[in-house]
Amino acid sequence: MxxxxxxxxxxxxxxxxxxxxxxxxxxxxxxxxxxxxxxxxxxxxxxxxxxxxxxxxxxxxxxxxxxxxxxxxxxxxxxxxxxxxxxRTGLTKRTKAYYEKVAAKYSPELTQEKEILLSLKKENIYIHNQEYYIQNSSGYPVYRNTDVTYYPQTEPALEAMLKDLENAREFIFMEYFAVEDTEVFHRIEEILLKKVSEGVEVRFIYDDFGSIGFVKPEFMRRMNRQGIQCRIFNPLIPLLYVFMNHRDHRKITVIDNHVSFSGGYNLADEYFNVTHPYGHWKDTGVRLEGDAVKSHTVMFLEMWNFIRDTDESYEKYLRRNTAFQSLQKGFVQPYSDTPLDNVTLGENVYMNILKTASRYVYITTPYLIIDNEMQKELCMAAERGIDVRIITPGIPDKKLVFLLTQSYYAALIRSGVRIYEYTPGFIHAKGYLSDDQVAVVGTINMDYRSLYLHFECGVYLYGYDAIMDIKRDFIETFPLCREIGLDYCRKRSVFIRCFQCILRLFAPLL
Structure with a gap:
């Protein structure tokens, strides 16, 4: 059903x-x-x-x-x-002004500590310029004093999140593109109800389009009735609502402004391999503990009040745990990309990694529907000797989109980009890794909708030990994939190749 x-x-x-x-x-x-x-x-x-x-x-x-x-x-x-x-990707002036008003309320909380940027500049000018660009474009600062844990699979990420939810004392914020009212969410819901009974404030946002077929219309009413404050982002009103095309594709959990989770996985059974509609589902995520969690808290508060502005004060949600001292070294920058400005931040961050790489760039994406600029950067990186590898699904969740993804293989392979398909099933992870130094883990697919139309988020990492955990995950995943060569592309039937040409024409609409 x-x-x-x-x-x-x-x-x-x-x-x-x-x-x-x-x-x-x-x-x-x-x-x-x-x-x-x-x-x-x-x-x-x-x-x-x-x-x-x-x-x-x-x-x-x-x-x-x-x-x-x-x-x-x-x-x-x-x-x-x-x-x-x-x-229509634009907004009415009234809607855009309203969002800017809400965002402006929280912008004073996103102050960049100059000492952190100065320290980064001394260490690596190229990374400094990238993180300065992200901060200047999105408003989200660079942090230190933050522990970072990387999860190469969703099952341990879920167990860690459940444990941290149990330890919540003040508030829990959760924002997801899709939620399914079945086994995995019921485990989460059980804890949320317990925390509500203990006096913890719980807020929950889900996207209406992303959750179609996963939850019934009365789901939000049930949540609110049980004490879980619940809001739907952008309810579908076909043909009438100019904003319908923009979706909240972010995945964020925040606990007490001290711990946060983000990554590619939604709160549905298939993401955690409870069900297997597309073989083994591989996804990734990160856990942050410390100062950088503040950015995830602000992201949630902005969205919550963009849906309906009800918070007269917010200072209690942004209190810092001054007792926490991280022993990990590195720079971390959670950031948000929105369709409400003229900056394609998600795409630009990816392309800047390709531009500044000196040895390798490893990429995972479930959908590879790229524009000419991104294709050019991928090809140029490979042509100047960078080891560029892209992992895509072996079993697709959307067959038309998969055919479209495969239509980009030949041009990339000819330039030296290595393409891998994850044979055990569907890989939903969205990540970049470069030169053992830089990584991005988040929600941003390499397709038109993620890069231009959706609200997205990512976590930019530099200098953390977790980056080597990400590399280890790539190294262990490559043998599970089949590498695609030019022969594979040439052996496709004429009918399929013609159909792919037609799909390419409509790529920006998919």
């Missing part, structure tokens, strides 16, 4: 509806509006031209502009309808 619901409420349904509308339009023109055909067709075409001009006047992703131009000019009514549902 869950998979059926996913299909019914997925983007495929909307696309089919648009095609039906276009078909009805054509039939109506032929049979009912024959005498007014020229006038109606002319009006629709004029509107289509105006929409195309408006799209190309915006400073948006260039490939997306090309796709919308082709679709709208070829099938005006279908294209305009589809664009109204999925193409």
């Amino acid at each position: 869950r998979n059926i619901l996913k299909v019914v409420f997925g983007r495929v349904l909307f696309t089919v509806l648009c095609l039906i509308i276009q078909l009805i339009w054509i039939i109506a023109l032929v049979w009912k509006l024959n005498q007014y055909y020229v006038w109606f067709a002319t009006v629709i075409e004029i509107i289509g031209v105006i929409v195309v001009l408006r799209i190309n006047a915006k400073s948006e992703f260039s490939a997306a502009r090309l796709v919308w131009t082709i679709v709208i000019l070829s099938l005006p009514l279908f294209g305009i309808t589809l664009y109204l549902m999925f193409g």
Whole structure:
């Protein structure tokens, strides 16, 4: 039933509806509006031209502009309808001003300690410039005095999170793209209810689109009735709501502003291998303890009050544990990427890692749907001798998207990029590792939706021992994969390659 619901409420349904509308339009023109055909067709075409001009006047992703131009000019009514549902990435002035007002309330809490940046600058100017860019673009500072633990699998991450939830004393914040009202969440819910009874404040956010098919509409009411404050991000209102295309893809748990978890996994059974719809599910995450948790707390508070601004004061959530002293060395920077500005921070962080690498860059991503700029950076890194390796799924969760992912293999391989497919199942981890020094673990896929449309988050690490744990995970994962060569790409049938070409045309819409 869950998979059926996913299909019914997925983007495929909307696309089919648009095609039906276009078909009805054509039939109506032929049979009912024959005498007014020229006038109606002319009006629709004029509107289509105006929409195309408006799209190309915006400073948006260039490939997306090309796709919308082709679709709208070829099938005006279908294209305009589809664009109204999925193409409008901008916001009304009122919505954007509201978000900026909420964010401004918390920006004073994100003060960068200059001594940390100065210390980083002395140690590594290239990493300093990268982290300065992240801080300057997103507002989220660089921290020290933070313990970092990396989880190469979701099962130990879940057990660690359950243990920390048990130890909560003041508040618990949880924000996830998808939550499934089954076994894994029931274990979490049991602890949350216990903490509520002890007087701990519990808040929970989930994305409406991400959780379709996972929870029933009354889920939020049940949570609130039990004392767990629950809010839905961006409820789906097809065709009516300009903000529908933007989703909250972040995964964050914060406990007492002292411990936080983030990574690629949602709160659904398949992410923890309770169920196996796509073979073994591999995902990763990080646990932070110490000063850097403050950024995750701020991210949550911003989203909570963006949904509905109810916090008159917030200082109690941002108190620092002055007794904590980390023995780990390194610099850590949790950051958030939003679709509400003109900065593609998630993509730029990835590309900057490729630009500054001197030996290797290892990458995991469930979806490889990249623009020309990202493809160029990957190819150029490999062509100058950097060992660039990308791990993608061996068993896909979305077959069309997987075919599209595979369509990028040949060009990358020809430039020297090594492609691996994870044969045990589906790899959902999103991560970059470079030169034993730098790593990013987070929620940001290498696809158009993550890089341009979603609210995302990542954790940038430099100099931590956990980075070698990440490397060890890569080294242990490569033998579980099959390396893809050019022969594999050449042996695909002509039909599949032609179909992939068509999919590439619509890549920015998937």
